Amino acid sequence: MTSGARALIVDRDETHARAVTEVLARAVHEVESVTELARVPAGEFDLVVASFDGLGLEGTAALLQRFRELRSRGRVLLFIGAVDRGALAGLFGEHGLSNVLARSGDLDAADLLVTVQKILRGDVFGIDKYFPATARTHRMEVRASTERDGLLEATRAFALAAGAQGRFADLLCNACDEMLTNALYNAPVDRDGKPRYAHLSRVNPVTLEPTETVVVTLASDGQEMGISVVDPFGSLKVPTITQYLAKCLRRGSDLVDEKEGGAGLGLYYVFEAVSHFVVNLQAGARTEMIGIVDVRGRYKDFVQRAKSFNVFVTSSA
Amino acid sequence: MTSSTASQVTVSDEGEGRLVTVRGAITEATDFTAALSAGPKRVTVELSGVDRVNSFGVRGWIRFVKALSDAGVACTLDGVSVAMVRQMNMIPQARGGAAVRTIYAPYYCEQCDDERALTLAAGATSAPEQATCPSCGGVMEFDDVQATYFAFLGEQRAS
Numbered sequence: 001m002t003s004g005a006r007a008l009i010v011d012r013d014e015t016h017a018r019a020v021t022e023v024l025a026r027a028v029h030e031v032e033s034v035t036e037l038a039r040v041p042a043g044e045f046d047l048v049v050a051s052f053d054g055l056g057l058e059g060t061a062a063l064l065q066r067f068r069e070l071r072s073r074g075r076v077l078l079f080i081g082a083v084d085r086g087a088l089a090g091l092f093g094e095h096g097l098s099n100v101l102a103r104s105g106d107l108d109a110a111d112l113l114v115t116v117q118k119i120l121r122g123d124v125f126g127i128d129k130y131f132p133a134t135a136r137t138h139r140m141e142v143r144a145s146t147e148r149d150g151l152l153e154a155t156r157a158f159a160l161a162a163g164a165q166g167r168f169a170d171l172l173c174n175a176c177d178e179m180l181t182n183a184l185y186n187a188p189v190d191r192d193g194k195p196r197y198a199h200l201s202r203v204n205p206v207t208l209e210p211t212e213t214v215v216v217t218l219a220s221d222g223q224e225m226g227i228s229v230v231d232p233f234g235s236l237k238v239p240t241i242t243q244y245l246a247k248c249l250r251r252g253s254d255l256v257d258e259k260e261g262g263a264g265l266g267l268y269y270v271f272e273a274v275s276h277f278v279v280n281l282q283a284g285a286r287t288e289m290i291g292i293v294d295v296r297g298r299y300k301d302f303v304q305r306a307k308s309f310n311v312f313v314t315s316s317a
Numbered sequence: 318m319t320s321s322t323a324s325q326v327t328v329s330d331e332g333e334g335r336l337v338t339v340r341g342a343i344t345e346a347t348d349f350t351a352a353l354s355a356g357p358k359r360v361t362v363e364l365s366g367v368d369r370v371n372s373f374g375v376r377g378w379i380r381f382v383k384a385l386s387d388a389g390v391a392c393t394l395d396g397v398s399v400a401m402v403r404q405m406n407m408i409p410q411a412r413g414g415a416a417v418r419t420i421y422a423p424y425y426c427e428q429c430d431d432e433r434a435l436t437l438a439a440g441a442t443s444a445p446e447q448a449t450c451p452s453c454g455g456v457m458e459f460d461d462v463q464a465t466y467f468a469f470l471g472e473q474r475a476s
């Protein structure tokens with residue numbers, strides 16, 4: 001438990017609010033719960049957990065207006081179920097929302113607890129936080145872009161061996177491909193923080209220094225499959241992530257960046273390939289991208305589920 | 318799906334028409350140059366062998382479709398694979414101004430755990446919810462969401 005931490009729940013659905021309260025009570029000192037914004041008590045909170053569906057809001061404008069109010073009270077974690085892409089784009093882009101948990105069916109208590117603990121504490125890195133200790137894992141290291149095909153083969157083999165349908169294995173490979181490209185081409189910076197390879201066409205091979213190994217970890221527990229790619233640069237910025245995602249979710253004519261480099265579309269491809277997209281940032285030290293694919297049920301279930309998205313920033317290792 | 322970044326683009330001309338066949342993964346390494354040489358008035362792009370597209374491959378693909386459109390060449394996509402359908406739903410510009418003839422739809426058989434793509438009749442804008450499983454003779458079900466899977470057919474934006 002984080003001593004002294006105070007959390008607020010804003011949710012009109014009292015059953016959901018009770019379930020969230022039970023989880024939060026394991027992580028913070030004090031939990032208050034209200035059913036509407038007009039009843040929010042005074043003061044600031046370490047965390048505000050709000051449920052947009054539970055607030056019974058109508059329309060994107062109202063939703064965005066409410067978000068601004070919540071934002072002034074503390075760090076916001078938002079439960080979002082059925083929400084249109086335009087609304088998400090507004091939340092990510094104009095409001096810099098970086099913590100969303102999908103709301104579908106029963107509350108995923110483990111996922112909520114991990115997310116809350118990561119927001120409140122500095123300990124954010126590691127895909128292991130999202131899987132039980134009994135999960136199968138596979139760790140690989142990479143320094144050269146020429147190793148990418150081998151890693152993709154290994155990722156696909158891991159997913160199939162874990163019993164995933166072919167299309168779920170495809171999703172994990174798609175996420176792996178984009179994360180690796182990001183780690184090898186976009187992430188590397190020189191001592192002044194200037195990008196080293198971002199300007200290069202991706203057909204130009206790159207090799208990182210021996211001290212700059214990128215670590216790929218795969219995990220599976222039969223319910224979910226995950227991939228983590230950690231680079232030793234920490235050059236990605238929160239606004240870069242949220243603004244690129246917003247641009248892609250709007251699906252406008254500027255969606256495809258004609259720049260030779262450019263990380264934007266790759267982040268969108270990862271977001272689309274996974275159920276839960278997590279980015280952990282330690283500026284100047286490392287970036288971890290985690291993609292988790294919910295493989296319960298059929299592919300059509302995956303398509304219909306809401307997605308979770310979290311960005312965590314820490315100053316400590 | 319191949320996990321590698323390998324792809325193959327083959328071109329064959331007949332009269333005023335050209336058939337371009339794309340196979341494998343469309344990535345940064347995919348080269349459409351040969352398919353863009355001057356000559357044809359109509360181009361059919363056969364896509365049944367495309368099993369993966371990444372964010373760099375889609376840029377090259379969009380440039381290819383746009384170049385055909387800018388040159389006044391009529392472009393028809395045929396045998397659009399499940400992976401290509403997913404692309405065109407994610408990125409509206411990926412279809413560009415191309416016409417679509419046939420597309421594949423994903424099916425899953427719970428009895429024998431078989432999954433495969435079945436080709437739909439030309440011009441189809443939805444998939445039958447069920448089909449006969451070629452492996453076990455049981456019932457396969459369409460494994461996607463009709464409204465979103467076929468959404469790209471209704472979107473026609475300038476690329």
Ligand SMILES: [Zn+2]
Nearest residue numbers: 426429450453
């Ligand atoms: Zn069967």
